[in-house]
């Protein structure tokens with residue numbers, strides 16, 4: 145009984161340390177680039193809702209949430225001028241941005257997560273038809289968790305205001321998802337995402353806490369993580 149209690153206390157402590165580490169890593173990103181920080185939080189919330197709507201098991205839902213929270217951590221190696229550049233990136237700049245998937249996976253490879261976080265992060269820009277990066281994987285070669293994050297990532301990127309363009313509408317993002325369903329995005333994941341976006345899924349309430357518009361949620365998270373001296 146004593147041994148069991150010790151084991152349980154030890155495992156609770158390890159689990160607490162793991163979540164503290166995740167928060168620290170997320171805070172490091174937030175200190176450098178508030179946009180990436182709020183983007184990761186938005187993607188984590190939507191990706192988790194999609195995973196719940198698809199009725200994945202609890203461990204897979206948590207894997208999706210944690211990997212989404214850290215999915216762009218590899219951008220720490222990309223100059224901020226490139227990340228927020230107004231206008232189109234040059235081929236060299238785009239090539240540099242694509243390294244964030246491998247860099248993120250490499251950064252986390254020594255952490256003993258109970259989920260395949262590194263592999264999910266490595267796959268999050270892969271697309272069903274092989275047009276993604278960094279490996280050009282296709283279909284089921286791409287981890288399911290990464291396919292979910294890829295859809296949630298697209299939604300937040302399209303809806304968000306950026307220095308070089310205003311955020312688009314839910315109608316715009318719906319068209320992008322519908323056009324890509326079955327070709328670049330997993331059709332089942334798109335269907336789950338659309339159920340959340342239009343309020344048909346019970347998970348909808350967790351996507352936009354307090355039913356705030358997406359931009360308001362982004363702004364609040366940006367303020368929360370901004371370092372104002």
Ligand SMILES: [Fe+2]
Pocket residue numbers: 215216244268269
């Ligand atoms: Fe990314």
